[in-house]
Amino acid sequence: DVKVTQSSRYLVKRTGEKVFLECVQDMDHENMFWYRQDPGLGLRLIYFSYDVKMKEKGDIPEGYSVSREKKERFSLILESASTNQTSMYLCASSPLVGPKNTEAFFGQGTRLTVV
């Protein structure tokens, strides 16, 4: 079974802190994604990566950065956490890109609260 593991289920951080959210997948998928999920807004894409050291901005990249040094690991970084970044963060991976896009596999989510 594909497994996508996020480093924390719940996280509480202070305003201004630098926050690292880690995601690891074990199926050698090329693509990895970071979403945030807020009530009534569905999933919004922050960043995605289709290869090691490659990254593309999604719909809401402001205030975030990412790192993909190894194929299995995709990190989301909040450079200076703010209260409006309080949200559920979801990591996902998928094996293909483009018109043959197949299913995405999700981690269990990290509920981040910034106080």
Added chain:
Amino acid sequence: SQQGEEDPQALSIQEGENATMNCSYKTSINNLQWYRQNSGRGLVHLILIRSNEREKHSGRLRVTLDTSKKSSSLLITASRAADTASYFCATDVDSNYQLIWGAGTKLIIKP
């Protein structure tokens, strides 16, 4: 950007009844997927239907796709308490390899 819109936003039915959720989208697609999310957890893939398909089945799930109306429906037959969850549609938009998500339908199955 949000493309899919699920309807209704919330649905509450008795166990054993059928549940139908709808998804509408705006632009042409390669495929449409349905996912389930149990409370506070990650999403689980249910079914993928390609743009040249009209209907697909998986166990108690039936998905239809009408590209002329830019809409899809998810039918869950003989619902169970374990089906209580939020259901999302996601579209794979032509020329763009992102998935575009709707806001979801919250389904509650009453025992």
